[in-house]
Amino acid sequence: MPVNALSGEGKAHTRTNLILLAVTYWLYFGQLGVLVPYLGIFLDGRGFSSADIGNLFAVITLSRIIGPSIWAGLADRTGKALQILRLGCLLSALCFGLVFFVTGFWGLTLAFGLMMMFWTAVLPQLEVITMKSVSPTNTSYGQIRLWGSIGFIILTVGVGKGLDLTSTELPVYASILILSLLFLSSLFLTQPALKTNFNEVSGSLWRCISTRPFLIFMISATLLQISFGPYYGFFALYMRDLNYSGQQTGLLIALGVLAEVGIFLIAQRLIRQFGVWLLLMLCLLLTAVRWYALAGWADIGWIVVVTQLIHALSFGLNHATSVHFIHHYLPAQYHGRGQALYIGIAFGFGGAFGNFGAGQLWQDGTNSYTTFAIAALSCLAGALVLLLVRPKNMDSGY
Structure with a gap:
């Protein structure tokens, strides 16, 4: 036919x-x-x-x-x-x-x-x-x-x-x-033809996700997403309070996405060369620098530009590396639910907690320094958590 x-x-x-x-x-x-x-x-x-x-x-x-x-x-x-x-x-x-x-x-x-x-x-x-x-x-x-x-x-x-x-x-x-x-x-x-999956071994998914490397990964990823609370909730308002125009704020956000697109193109090459653990550690540490720079010097235009370029690591490289880790660590039949677990806990719980905390701290911008500084500390905590697992264990399957 x-x-x-x-x-x-x-x-x-x-x-x-x-x-x-x-x-x-x-x-x-x-x-x-x-x-x-x-x-x-x-x-x-x-x-x-x-x-x-x-x-x-x-x-x-x-x-x-x-x-x-x-x-x-x-x-x-x-x-x-x-x-x-x-x-x-x-x-x-x-x-x-x-x-x-x-x-x-x-x-x-x-x-x-x-x-x-x-x-x-x-x-x-x-x-x-x-x-x-x-x-x-x-x-x-x-x-x-x-x-x-x-x-x-x-x-x-x-x-x-x-x-x-x-x-x-x-x-x-x-x-x-x-x-x-x-x-x-x-x-x-x-829609192309998709296979359905009815045959599962009870408890196997739980055994995979309860291992030390996966648990450490999830805790670290959640701490990173908690740190995004001030950025997602208040960045545009923060820029407006610092007398950036709406167009300037839009361009700054777009710059972050452009940097993210660029890193996606070379992410797989970086993962193969440096491994999951090292890239996640780099992303967490530089994101901590990003938030602290916004806390102290967001009134300086070029510094905000640099912080937006770091978005290539904060989201782009970190997300690509995380998806790679889940895809290669978990058995094939659990890839979909592994990704859903990552999104649900890290982005769902972590994002909700970060947004709530930022909302309590922000106080109409009067506590902007404290809010972004705490976000930086959350990233540092995520980096310290990664020290609890051997790098080679994050580059091997379950």
């Missing part, structure tokens, strides 16, 4: 489907480029205090603890990754729409929390579909994924400039438009 006559498997590998996947990445990460940097500014415009903003960030981040595991387990057992992705896109848009009808703390927390719960269904399934779709083609995963970073950069800079010209409500109007387009793009995607 000709490829173009196939209803599913063949169409999944066509140029049209690959372009649609690139568009979907553009919209997905474009939405993050709007919401992550500027949600704090939106909430500040609604009259919320820094403690309220930190608490709201913490509550909605908690959904990342349980969400990824639920969706990953469901996709593994049913093989219906595309249906789960579409459902996540639709319900994310509908839940986000509640923002236009509620004004109080708990109403907005519920809207953002529900949105985040369904949002966690999107990316893992998109990654699986993309990896399977590009496998028999001449297109690489990186060529598709790159468009997500481009979307993040364009929308971060665009909305940052828009904030100089309009109101603090702009991020939510941009977000609902992007979420709607994301759902529409998902309707045109085609």
Whole structure:
């Protein structure tokens, strides 16, 4: 049967489907480029205090603890990754729409929390579909994924400039438009055949993740994500308080993402040459320097530029190395749930705790030095934890 006559498997590998996947990445990460940097500014415009903003960030981040595991387990057992992705896109848009009808703390927390719960269904399934779709083609995963970073950069800079010209409500109007387009793009995607996994040995996953190298890795990763609390919650507000324009803030955030894209291109080569342990240690130590520099000298433009370039290590290299570690340390049948565990605990619990703590400390910017200094100490603690495991044990499988 000709490829173009196939209803599913063949169409999944066509140029049209690959372009649609690139568009979907553009919209997905474009939405993050709007919401992550500027949600704090939106909430500040609604009259919320820094403690309220930190608490709201913490509550909605908690959904990342349980969400990824639920969706990953469901996709593994049913093989219906595309249906789960579409459902996540639709319900994310509908839940986000509640923002236009509620004004109080708990109403907005519920809207953002529900949105985040369904949002966690999107990316893992998109990654699986993309990896399977590009496998028999001449297109690489990186060529598709790159468009997500481009979307993040364009929308971060665009909305940052828009904030100089309009109101603090702009991020939510941009977000609902992007979420709607994301759902529409998902309707045109085609899913390749995916295998389901019903046969498991009870307790095997627990035995793998309870080993010393994996536990040390998770504790260190969580401490790193805790340190991101001030950055994700208050960086844009911090820049505004220091008289940076919205456009300048958008460009600074975009610079960090550009640096992240660059490091992704050489990450595998660095991992092969230096190993997991050394790269994780380097990322933690330089991220500690990054946060302390923001604590003391964020009013100096070139220093902020350098701290944003370090984002290539704080997120880009660290994340690539972490994904590599999980993929090579855990048996193949546990890769999906291992990644979900990493996202849930490190980004979910760690992110929620970091956001909550930053919100309590920030005090409308009066404690910015203390908040970022504590974030630096969290990174140093993560580096010290890594000393409890031998480097070679993080480069070998379970």
